[in-house]
Amino acid sequence: MENGPTGRALAWLVHTRLYIQALAKWLLLAAVTGVCCGVIGALFHIGVHHAATLRGEFPWLLWCLPLAGLVIVGFYKLTKTEGMGTNNILDVVRLGKPLSIWLLPAIFLGTVLTHLCGGSAGREGAALQMGGTIGFHTGRLFRLDDRDMRTATMAGMAAFFTALFGTPLTATVFAIVVISIGVMYHAAFIPCLAASLVAYWVSLAMGVEPTRFTVEMMAPDGVMMLRVAVLGVLCALVSVLFCGVIHLAEHQLKRYIPNAWLRAALGGFAVVALTYLVGSGDYNGAGMEVITAAVERGTAHPAAFVLKLLFTAVTLGAGFKGGEVVPSFFVGATFGCVMGPLLGIPAGPAAALGLAAVFCGATNCPIASIFLSIELFGDGGLLYFAIACGISYMLSGYSGLYSSQTILYSKLKAQYINVHTNAHHAGQSTQVPEKTGAKE
Numbered sequence: 212m213e214n215g216p217t218g219r220a221l222a223w224l225v226h227t228r229l230y231i232q233a234l235a236k237w238l239l240l241a242a243v244t245g246v247c248c249g250v251i252g253a254l255f256h257i258g259v260h261h262a263a264t265l266r267g268e269f270p271w272l273l274w275c276l277p278l279a280g281l282v283i284v285g286f287y288k289l290t291k292t293e294g295m296g297t298n299n300i301l302d303v304v305r306l307g308k309p310l311s312i313w314l315l316p317a318i319f320l321g322t323v324l325t326h327l328c329g330g331s332a333g334r335e336g337a338a339l340q341m342g343g344t345i346g347f348h349t350g351r352l353f354r355l356d357d358r359d360m361r362t363a364t365m366a367g368m369a370a371f372f373t374a375l376f377g378t379p380l381t382a383t384v385f386a387i388v389v390i391s392i393g394v395m396y397h398a399a400f401i402p403c404l405a406a407s408l409v410a411y412w413v414s415l416a417m418g419v420e421p422t423r424f425t426v427e428m429m430a431p432d433g434v435m436m437l438r439v440a441v442l443g444v445l446c447a448l449v450s451v452l453f454c455g456v457i458h459l460a461e462h463q464l465k466r467y468i469p470n471a472w473l474r475a476a477l478g479g480f481a482v483v484a485l486t487y488l489v490g491s492g493d494y495n496g497a498g499m500e501v502i503t504a505a506v507e508r509g510t511a512h513p514a515a516f517v518l519k520l521l522f523t524a525v526t527l528g529a530g531f532k533g534g535e536v537v538p539s540f541f542v543g544a545t546f547g548c549v550m551g552p553l554l555g556i557p558a559g560p561a562a563a564l565g566l567a568a569v570f571c572g573a574t575n576c577p578i579a580s581i582f583l584s585i586e587l588f589g590d591g592g593l594l595y596f597a598i599a600c601g602i603s604y605m606l607s608g609y610s611g612l613y614s615s616q617t618i619l620y621s622k623l624k625a626q627y628i629n630v631h632t633n634a635h636h637a638g639q640s641t642q643v644p645e646k647t648g649a650k651e
Contacts, residue, residue: 248413258323336532347363389575424587428595442568481529566587571607
């Protein structure tokens with residue numbers, strides 16, 4: 212009887228119930244996570260926006276940056292979250308490590324203060340950290356097991372990223388693939404997408420406008436594709452430079468100024484000095500106005516991408532908070548805007564291509580970068596974005612923004628390598644124990 216029609220029907224019902232239960236569990240968790248991330252993400256977006264507005268109205272706030280650095284260091288020490296950042300979020304998903312709830316207020320306060328006083332930083336680092344923290348602790352509330360806790364953390368990362376940028380598909384794919392390059396946890400797709408959509412609707416209801424740019428891409432053309440390919444090569448080099456300088460500044464400042472209080476104060480004064488030396492506030496804060504000008508109007512200072520990199524490296528290396536992705540947008544957009552016309556590519560479209568390609572090279576996420584281009588710029592130049600991002604991904608090597616990120620498969624061949632970002636180079640042989648089941 213067990214192998215007959217009745218037995219097969221009963222087995223089908225049992226399995227169907229398991230799938231329905233899993234779907235219901237993840238939709239419920241996604242709803243809770245999405246609402247929390249949407250509300251807190253919208254408040255965070257509003258806080259950063261008002262901070263930038265106040266800094267524009269009261270330029271003297273720039274002189275408060277060293278003091279803001281001391282406050283940030285003090286709050287991180289008080290909450291025992293000193294040294295925690297985006298890499299810790301990646302470790303939660305990859306290794307199942309615990310995560311302190313105090314990281315949420317710490318990164319919230321630190322990022323707002325950094326933007327208020329003119330530090331050069333983005334928002335996505337805060338988004339991934341706050342979202343991951345919310346997702347992790349929501350998972351604990353639901354009493355999930357270890358593996359499901361990792362999915363819950365990814366759902367929070369995706370939801371908060373969406374609340375800030377209004378890019379649910381990009382956020383979903385990015386949260387899933389950024390931890391281990393070469394593997395996509397498909398079981399996390401529905402939880403991450405559902406949480407992202409809920410957060411997106413909540414943030415819209417709270418008045419957060421999604422990030423969008425108006426740019427008219429070129430019609431598909433063989434010669435133009437070759438030009439875009441060359442731009443992709445150059446953007447790969449820029450992404451390597453970007454990651455290298457960010458990591459170098461962090462390591463060297465910690466080495467030569469080990470005291471966190473002194474490092475933050477001196478870093479704050481250095482940003483103030485750089486601002487007055489350059490004679491412009493374009494490189495303080497996130498710099499979204501400069502990105503918009505590059506993409507939509509095709510205008511950028513020739514040295515803008517170098518200056519933004521310098522400002523960001525000093526800011527983050529000194530211990531201020533925010534993120535590296537929006538600065539990578541800035542660097543990519545301004546570099547593309549300047550370099551594009553030299554290659555025969557219109558400045559605006561070249562800025563859009565540069566933004567996506569440098570982001571791709573810095574994060575090692577080509578599919579997420581292509582989705583990002585669609586959600587930010589529309590699908591008119593999809594083939595161009597695919598070419599630029601693909602080349603940037605391959606030629607950027609194994610450098611990256613996040614040292615806890617692992618690259619499971621070689622960029623040169625279908626070979627399992629399982630190495631950390633920034634710890635591997637082309638041509639190195641990697642011995643993989645047989646128990647991993649690695650394929651040669």
